Amino acid sequence: MKVTVNGHRLELDCQTAFQVREQIGSQTDIVILNGFQIDKDCKITEGDALTIIRKGAIPKREELEGMMMARHTSNVYEKIKKGKVAIAGLGGLGSNIAVMLARSGVGQLLLIDFDVVEPSNLNRQSYYISHLGLPKTVALKKQLGEINPFIKVETKQTKVTADNVEELFVGYDIICEAFDQPEAKSLLVNVALEQLPGIKIVAASGMAGYDSANLIKTVKPMKNLYLCGDFENEARPGRGLLAPRVQICAGHQANMVLRLLLGIEDV
Amino acid sequence: MKVNGSIIVLREKQSLLDFLADQKYDIKKIAVERNGEIVPRSSYDRVVLKDEDTLEIVNFVGGG
Incomplete structure (x- = not known):
């Protein structure tokens, strides 16, 4: 499935948001799905935008903007x-x-x-x-x-x-x-x-x-x-x-x- | 004439400048739109009001 993760378009073999988190980061990472921070796992569909943020870490500049703006809906x-x-x-x-x-x-x-x-x-x-x-x-x-x-x-x-x-x-x-x-x-x-x-x-x-x-x-x-x-x-x-x-x-x-x-x- | 949504009857032929003075507006603190167009301050004395006119007068108070 093609989804956007931290600003990058990726082809992933995942069905849920937390499966993406498992592949990209660790269990304590924050998951934002299409502008909304989720604490329960949910299904994802083609084209969804996910942002996975490691708590306490200072991200690279090129990742920072996407993480900062993850709470906006993307077309907004x-x-x-x-x-x-x-x-x-x-x-x-x-x-x-x-x-x-x-x-x-x-x-x-x-x-x-x-x-x-x-x-x-x-x-x-x-x-x-x-x-x-x-x-x-x-x-x-x-x-x-x-x-x-x-x-x-x-x-x-x-x-x-x-x-x-x-x-x-x-x-x-x-x-x-x-x-x-x-x-x-x-x-x-x-x-x-x-x-x-x-x-x-x-x-x-x-x-x-x-x-x-x-x-x-x-x-x-x-x-x-x-x-x-x-x-x-x-x-x-x-x-x-x-x-x-x-x-x-x-x-x-x-x-x-x-x-x-x-x-x-x-x- | 309609002013800020209320009907006002013009008793005599009056310029916008005279009308604003009668209504106790300080022209340095307002903006006036007449029939959908901003009225330049420099032309308040030349605008003669008509019964069909619609005015919006915005009065600014201090603070910010």
């Missing part, structure tokens, strides 16, 4: 890998979106921010003490390299203005608007929708404080604009930004990006 991963996504603003939303999209295997990311990591970022943004003082573009790119070295990550340490939107984002499928200031959010959305026909924007508005997590949602108010948040809870004195709601909103944005890359335009 192939589509996501072709995606080109720009993230504008690398704060609480953008840094967390970037980490999620890198884990998911989005093939090309553009990270844009003008600022450096400072202590007040650590309450919600994906940075560590060791990153303090580094440009956010540099600190985030380092992390993404540790999470998924098989994607292309470009960085631009710059401020987005009405004059540079087109040159920064041209060629990307999707822009994640992940700024803090409402004026910056509005500027990017307006200029990108005007100047880059066809580009999709996944923006955010309203995720401060600790109001119900269930108020945060994704809507599609315009043809090429998706908006995530509760649309009301702005950050202000007395209502700061906290990790959970910011990350929930970032999760909404990242999920919408994946849906769009998979050809789904409904929220």
Whole structure:
């Protein structure tokens, strides 16, 4: 029977997943069959994809990508890998979106921010003490390299203005608007929708404080604009930004990006 | 006129800019789509609203 094992097409005389494991590895190895980790043996059929992972071992680079992505369904991963996504603003939303999209295997990311990591970022943004003082573009790119070295990550340490939107984002499928200031959010959305026909924007508005997590949602108010948040809870004195709601909103944005890359335009 | 899904009756001939000011929008914090097309900010004062128009106004609040 022809099956794919750890990325290699093999002709094996096996009827079940655990028989494949016996031939390739040992009894304690993890078995992932077509994107799902199994703990009971089951029959395999022609064309199935298996990943056999030895616990605790560090695999060779050429095997690593297949093992990392074994939990994706294979046709999903192939589509996501072709995606080109720009993230504008690398704060609480953008840094967390970037980490999620890198884990998911989005093939090309553009990270844009003008600022450096400072202590007040650590309450919600994906940075560590060791990153303090580094440009956010540099600190985030380092992390993404540790999470998924098989994607292309470009960085631009710059401020987005009405004059540079087109040159920064041209060629990307999707822009994640992940700024803090409402004026910056509005500027990017307006200029990108005007100047880059066809580009999709996944923006955010309203995720401060600790109001119900269930108020945060994704809507599609315009043809090429998706908006995530509760649309009301702005950050202000007395209502700061906290990790959970910011990350929930970032999760909404990242999920919408994946849906769009998979050809789904409904929220 | 339909604005964000609700019917609004225009009492007089009005530009988009005047309508947004009446509704207390801060034009630096919004985006407006009219009949399915984004309206460039620079043309808010030149767009004259009609009863048949459908507007989507997105208002951004701070935080991220």
